[in-house]
Structures are given as C-alpha cells and as structure tokens.
Amino acid sequence: MKKILLYITIIAINLVVADRIFYYFFTNYVFAKTLSGDTGGAINYSLQKKENVDCIILGSSRAKYLIDPALLTAVCDGKGYNAGKSGFGGIVYNNMLLHLIVNKSTAPQMIILQVDPNYYFKWGVEDFTNELLPLYPFINNSKELRNFISTNSNYAEKFKLFFHLYRYNGKFAGVLFNYFKRKSFKPNNGFESLTGRIDTTTFNITEPPKKEFTYSTVKINLLADFVSTCNTLHIKLVVVFPPTYKNTYFVKQASDTITRLLNKDRAVTIFDFSDIQKNPALQSADLWKDDSHLNNTGAVIFSKLLNDSISLKLKP
Amino acid sequence: MWFIPAYILILFLIIAIDYYAAKKIEDTHSKKAKKRLLIWAIVNTCLVLFIFKYNNFFIDNFNALGFHQVKHWHIILPIGLSFHTFQSLSYVIEVYRGNFKAERNLLTYSNFVMMFPQLVAGPIERANNLLPQLKKCDHIITSKDLSIGMLQFFWGLFKKAVVADTLSSFVNAAYGMYQFQPGSVLLAGTILFAIQIYCDFSGYSDMAIGIARMLGFKFRDNFKLPYFSKDITEFWRRWHISLSTWLRDYIYIPFGGSKRSKWRTHVNLLLTMLIGGFWHGASWNFIIWGGFNGLYLSFERLIKIHQLRPRNIVTKSIRILYTFTLISFSWIFFRSETFAQSVTILKKIGLDFSLQKFWFWDLSIYPSIIVGLSILFGFEYFILRKQTFDQLYEKKNRKIVFCSLTVFFILVTILSGNSNGSQFIYFQF
Numbered sequence: 001m002k003k004i005l006l007y008i009t010i011i012a013i014n015l016v017v018a019d020r021i022f023y024y025f026f027t028n029y030v031f032a033k034t035l036s037g038d039t040g041g042a043i044n045y046s047l048q049k050k051e052n053v054d055c056i057i058l059g060s061s062r063a064k065y066l067i068d069p070a071l072l073t074a075v076c077d078g079k080g081y082n083a084g085k086s087g088f089g090g091i092v093y094n095n096m097l098l099h100l101i102v103n104k105s106t107a108p109q110m111i112i113l114q115v116d117p118n119y120y121f122k123w124g125v126e127d128f129t130n131e132l133l134p135l136y137p138f139i140n141n142s143k144e145l146r147n148f149i150s151t152n153s154n155y156a157e158k159f160k161l162f163f164h165l166y167r168y169n170g171k172f173a174g175v176l177f178n179y180f181k182r183k184s185f186k187p188n189n190g191f192e193s194l195t196g197r198i199d200t201t202t203f204n205i206t207e208p209p210k211k212e213f214t215y216s217t218v219k220i221n222l223l224a225d226f227v228s229t230c231n232t233l234h235i236k237l238v239v240v241f242p243p244t245y246k247n248t249y250f251v252k253q254a255s256d257t258i259t260r261l262l263n264k265d266r267a268v269t270i271f272d273f274s275d276i277q278k279n280p281a282l283q284s285a286d287l288w289k290d291d292s293h294l295n296n297t298g299a300v301i302f303s304k305l306l307n308d309s310i311s312l313k314l315k316p
Numbered sequence: 317m318w319f320i321p322a323y324i325l326i327l328f329l330i331i332a333i334d335y336y337a338a339k340k341i342e343d344t345h346s347k348k349a350k351k352r353l354l355i356w357a358i359v360n361t362c363l364v365l366f367i368f369k370y371n372n373f374f375i376d377n378f379n380a381l382g383f384h385q386v387k388h389w390h391i392i393l394p395i396g397l398s399f400h401t402f403q404s405l406s407y408v409i410e411v412y413r414g415n416f417k418a419e420r421n422l423l424t425y426s427n428f429v430m431m432f433p434q435l436v437a438g439p440i441e442r443a444n445n446l447l448p449q450l451k452k453c454d455h456i457i458t459s460k461d462l463s464i465g466m467l468q469f470f471w472g473l474f475k476k477a478v479v480a481d482t483l484s485s486f487v488n489a490a491y492g493m494y495q496f497q498p499g500s501v502l503l504a505g506t507i508l509f510a511i512q513i514y515c516d517f518s519g520y521s522d523m524a525i526g527i528a529r530m531l532g533f534k535f536r537d538n539f540k541l542p543y544f545s546k547d548i549t550e551f552w553r554r555w556h557i558s559l560s561t562w563l564r565d566y567i568y569i570p571f572g573g574s575k576r577s578k579w580r581t582h583v584n585l586l587l588t589m590l591i592g593g594f595w596h597g598a599s600w601n602f603i604i605w606g607g608f609n610g611l612y613l614s615f616e617r618l619i620k621i622h623q624l625r626p627r628n629i630v631t632k633s634i635r636i637l638y639t640f641t642l643i644s645f646s647w648i649f650f651r652s653e654t655f656a657q658s659v660t661i662l663k664k665i666g667l668d669f670s671l672q673k674f675w676f677w678d679l680s681i682y683p684s685i686i687v688g689l690s691i692l693f694g695f696e697y698f699i700l701r702k703q704t705f706d707q708l709y710e711k712k713n714r715k716i717v718f719c720s721l722t723v724f725f726i727l728v729t730i731l732s733g734n735s736n737g738s739q740f741i742y743f744q745f
Binding site for chain 1: 457459461463466484496681682683684686687715719721723726727730731732733734
C-alpha cells in the first residue's frame with residue numbers, strides 16, 4: 001500500500017511541477033512572441049495592434065470575413081483592425097475581449113461590433129465558458145475575465161483550470177506552429193477574404209423559427225455591459241447586423257428586439273443589413289461563399305455599403 | 317441510448333436468466349435437456365436485445381412493405397446492452413460445452429457481468445478469464461498493476477481526447493453537411509473517421525483495461541494495432557478482438573467454420589460478418605458494413621492471401637494501404653446515417669473530387685491533428701508494436717519510464733485534448 005501511495009504522490013507532484021514550469025516558459029518565451037493564428041496569436045496581435053489603431057471591429061467570422069477595414073475610409077481612414085473571431089465572437093467573447101483591450105492600454109476611439117440578433121436567443125443549456133476558450137491564455141490579464149469564468153464554470157471546468165497548461169488546451173500545437181513561422185509574419189488588418197461560391201443546387205432554406213423565443217439574460221446583460229463600458233470610456237460604438245444569403249438566419253423579431261435594446265440610451269449607432277430583401281446589391285449567389293459568409297467579391301460590396309452608410313450617418 | 321436507472325432491471329433480468337440456465341445446464345444430465353436449457357437462455361437473452369435494440373428496425377421495415385402501419389415502440393436502448401448480453405451468453409454457452417463450471421454464487425456472477433470498467437462498451441470478457449480473478453480470495457493490487465494500469469488508462473484517454481475528439485470536429489463537419497461538401501473533404505473525412513473510430517474505441521478499451529488493472533484485474537486485449545494489418549483477415553484478428561473472437565467461437569464455428577465445403581465456408585464468413593454488422597446497430601447501413609467485411613474476408617480466402625507474404629517494406633506498405641483503403645471504404649456505411657447518405661458521399665468522392673474546393677473553416681485543429689497523430693503513430697510504431705505494457709515493465713528504469721510516460725500523456729491531454737469531447741461512439745451499441 002505504501003508503494004502505491006508513494007507512486008501516486010510522485011506522479012501528482014511531477015505533474016504539478018511540470019505543469020507550472022512548462023506553462024511559465026511556454027507563456028513567456030513562445031506564446032508572447034506569437035502574433036498569428038486562431039489559437040491565440042491573432043488575439044495577441046489584436047491587443048498589440050490596438051495601440052496603433054483607433055477603430056476596432058469585433059465579432060464572429062461574419063465580421064472577420066465580411067468587413068474589410070481598409071474600405072472603411074469614412075471612419076478611420078481605412079486603418080482599422082478587424083479582430084473578428086471565426087467560430088466564436090458572440091457577446092460573451094467580445095465583452096471579455098473588450099475588457100482585455102481597455103485593460104492593456106488606452107481605449108480606441110471607435111468599435112464596430114458585428115451582431116447576429118438570433119444569437120441572443122436562449123438555445124437550451126447555456127455554456128458560456130465554451131465561448132471563452134480562446135481567451136483562456138489571457139486569464140491573468142483581466143479581472144473581469146477571471147470573475148466571469150469563476151462564476152459561470154462548473155466544477156469540472158474549475159478542476160481543469162487548476163492545471164495552468166489547460167489555458168492552452170487545443171491551442172498548443174497551433175501556437176507552436178505559428179511561433180516557428182513568426183519570421184514570415186506580415187503586419188495585417190485582421191480581415192480575411194473567402195473564395196468560392198455557394199452551391200445553390202443543394203442549398204435549402206431553413207424555415208425561420210415561428211415560435212416565440214426567450215432571450216438569454218446573461219447575453220443581454222453582457223451586451224448592455226458592453227455598451228456601458230464603451231460609454232464610460234467614450235468609445236463610439238457602431239453595431240452592424242450583416243445579412244445572410246436568402247435570409248436563411250434572418251428573424252425580424254430578433255433584429256427588432258436587439259435594435260430596441262441597443263437604442264435605449266441612444267449611445268449606439270446601428271446599421272441593420274440583416275434583411276437581405278432590403279439590400280439588393282448583396283442578393284446574387286455569386287457574392288456568397290455559403291449561406292452566412294460573403295466571398296471576397298461580396299465582402300468588398302458589403303464593406304463599401306457599410307462605409308457609405310457610416311459616412312452618411314456619422315460624418316458631420 | 318441512455319442510462320435510465322429503471323433499466324438496471326434489464327441487466328438483472330439477463331443475469332438471472334443466464335445464471336439460472338447455466339446452473340441448470342450443469343445439474344442436468346440429459347443432453348437434450350441441456351440443449352433445451354441453452355436454447356431457452358439464448359432465446360430469452362436475445363429477446364431482451366431484440367425488444368430494446370431491434371424492435372423498431374423491424375417495425376420500420378415491415379411498414380416499408382406497405383401492408384399495414386405498425387406504431388413505433390417508445391423505448392430507448394439501454395447503455396451497453398449489446399455488450400453485456402454477449403458476455404452473459406458466452407458464459408452459458410461455455411458451461412453448456414463443458415469448458416467452464418457454472419458459477420454458484422449469484423453475487424460473483426453479477427460482478428462478472430456488471431464489472432464497471434467494461435459494462436458499457438466492452439471488452440466482452442470471457443468467463444474463463446474474469447470469473448477466476450473475481451473469485452480469488454487473496455486479491456491484491458500491486459504497484460506493478462497500478463503503474464501499468466495508470467499508463468494504459470492515460471494512453472487511452474490521450475487517444476480519445478486528443479486524437480479521436482479532435483478528428484471528430486472535422487469528421488462531423490464533413491459528414492454532417494455532406495450535401496455541401498466536395499468529394500475531397502468527404503474523402504478526408506472518411507480517412508480521418510477511420511482513425512477517429514479506432515482511437516475512440518481502442519481508447520475506451522485501454523481506459524477500461526487500465527482501470528481494471530489498477531484494481532488488480534487483467535482484461536484481455538481488445539485491439540492490437542489493427543491498421544498495421546497486411547490484410548483484412550489479419551485486421552479482424554486485431555480489431556475489437558473480444559467481439560471478433562466471440563463471433564468466431566459462437567457463430568462462425570457452430571455454422572461449420574471452414575470444416576465444410578468451400579462455398580459453405582464463404583457463406584459462413586459472410587453470415588458471421590452480417591450478424592457482426594447487425595450487432596452494431598439496428599440499421600441497414602451496419603448490415604451493409606458487415607456484408608462488405610464478409611465479402612473482403614471471402615475474397616481473401618479465395619485468393620489465399622495468407623500465402624502471399626509481403627517480403628520487403630514496399631510490399632508491406634502496399635498491403636497495409638490495401639487493408640486501410642478497403643476498411644475505410646466500409647466505414648463510409650458505418651458512419652453515414654442512411655444508405656442514401658452513403659451513396660451520395662460515394663458519388664461525391666468519385667465524381668465531385670476537387671482539391672481546389674477543399675475548405676474547412678476551423679484551421680486551428682490541423683496542428684493539433686498533426687501533433688496527436690504523430691504521438692499516436694510514434695508510440696504505437698516504436699513502442700507498442702514491439703512490446704506490451706507488461707513487457708515494457710520488465711525493462712530497466714521501469715519506474716522512471718512509467719512515471720514519465722504517464723505524466724507525459726496527462727500533460728499532452730491537458731494541452732491538446734478536446735475538453736468538450738463527444739461521447740464514445742461505441743456507447744450507442
């Protein structure tokens with residue numbers, strides 16, 4: 001029995017020591033120098049790049065692939081940065097990213113937040129920590145992030161977070177890959193374009209949900225907190241609802257509700273493109289990569305449309 | 317397929333049927349009576365399986381004939397039912413054959429069927445291996461058991477969480493949206509599924525074997541590096557060994573095996589694999605998957621593949637590639653939800669194959685896939701191909717090696733494991 005306990009103890013000690021040492025070296029000597037990739041490098045770059053730009057675009061892949069800052073000449077002379085995150089980028093993620101951004105240094109002058117109104121529905125059991133996985137490596141950098149994770153994660157997640165290396169869970173190989181190719185890294189504005197065309201022969205339009213949806217209180221509160229943080233720091237907040245091909249994911253009720261909520265204190269400027277019927281310039285299938293992402297040609301048209309709208313509404 | 321507490325009674329029912337039947341078989345002297353009891357046990361045990369697993373499948377097929385519409389039964393497949401029915405049946409058959417004495421203690425027998433590491437997804441343990449270990453009075457856990465068990469458990473966890481669950485995001489995206497994917501993505505999805513299902517299932521088996529070993533019990537191996545097989549026949553000797561030997565001992569051999577005429581051997585092979593396929597799930601896709609594997613085995617027997625021994629690394633590699641290709645082809649039917657889906661996927665791979673259309677949104681998983689597959693291949697090829705965990709323990713500095721490897725696999729799992737991984741694929745069976 002003694003031998004067994006001794007073996008388990010040795011494994012446990014080795015594990016914790018290796019975890020802490022490896023985390024320290026990896027964070028300071030590898031991760032901190034990685035500026036590209038979806039596994040944290042691009043966020044690193046966003047946080048550094050932010051110091052030189054006045055306008056930041058936040059959102060999901062529908063921000064990253066749809067809004068080209070170079071074409072937003074009306075607001076930031078085309079020198080903004082697109083920090084949209086593919087596969088993530090809801091308000092939970094963006095709210096925490098905003099705190100990271102403003103904690104790091106001075107706040108930007110403008111934030112363009114891409115919003116999908118039906119994201120704010122309550123979809124079954126809500127797991128917010130899942131949306132924050134990309135920000136785990138930055139836990140030490142934001143009190144708000146730490147508090148949110150601590151309040152909203154279950155015991156299993158808290159146990160996993162005991163291991164510091166867990167912050168790089170699923171990101172380790174990607175970070176390493178981008179670290180080794182860091183010399184070929186080129187400064188960029190975060191925007192990425194997609195090529196290809198939607199296959200209309202196999203495309204089916206999903207019937208929009210007819211029943212009354214309930215909204216997620218946590219997400220709505222985070223959106224309100226986002227607006228309030230921007231107000232406090234005098235950041236001009238612009239919200240954009242991008243369209244979907246043939247209105248696949250368009251729910252008018254959701255667009256109206258979120259618009260109403262955002263309009264409450266009139267501090268937010270909203271550009272609602274969510275109903276594609278009102279945007280004939282974006283209806284052609286040739287402009288779409290899939291039902292929710294415009295391709296490179298579509299992104300140019302959309303970015304220009306957005307720029308024109310901003311120009312009309314915000315320029316004196 | 318779910319765990320519903322009331323369903324534990326089904327497990328007790330199977331235990332009761334086979335425990336009682338085995339005792340009676342041993343106590344009865346008449347051969348006919350023994351046979352009647354065996355048939356009674358098999359029919360009743362299979363009936364439970366039929367009701368919960370296959371009932372709605374037969375209703376669907378009956379309804380498809382169009383004579384009369386029968387309503388579905390709203391029942392859920394209890395977790396692990398296929399595994400413990402087969403385990404329990406093997407015990408009764410062995411007692412009937414006189415190879416094993418009937419267990420007189422109901423608690424010990426229940427423990428054999430319900431032993432938790434293997435309850436839900438195998439390995440399908442045999443009575444002659446596990447029951448004597450359960451009956452041992454001086455059962456002790458040694459530090460050797462603990463070291464080997466821990467390493468095997470975390471090796472299994474690595475395979476599941478790092479490799480299988482990482483690959484699953486690609487495979488699910490490819491198969492879930494197959495209508496929109498080009499053939500190149502579907503082909504990649506199929507190849508990755510072959511690796512995913514291996515890591516998912518063998519990972520589970522390693523974890524089950526590892527936990528049992530930590531408790532001082534030795535289970536039989538369930539996988540022996542199947543994708544290093546040089547033909548399908550060898551593959552089935554290395555893949556899901558506990559099921560393939562079960563099918564061999566209780567279906568193929570009783571049908572006559574290879575002892576009868578040539579054509580009968582081919583029929584036996586095909587029938588055995590069809591039953592093996594049907595065991596996996598109540599769907600035509602599983603039957604077709606089994607059928608393909610039966611045809612492969614039959615074909616290899618016809619051309620006497622065992623006589624064509626690969627002599628160098630090139631021919632060996634070609635044979636390994638041949639096996640992997642055929643097996644991956646059959647996985648298309650296994651992974652697809654309907655036959656129509658399998659056909660569409662095959663058509664797309666054949667007719668809509670374009671590397672230029674290859675696109676997958678989550679690029680961040682590729683490095684993880686590369687790291688996972690490299691460690692998997694490295695550990696299997698350089699270590700496990702040459703020795704078992706037990707043999708590795710006999711080497712010098714074993715404590716340091718086992719401790720380091722265990723910590724290594726835990727750290728890799730923390731770093732690269734999919735923390736929101738899906739459940740085990742074989743839990744559905």
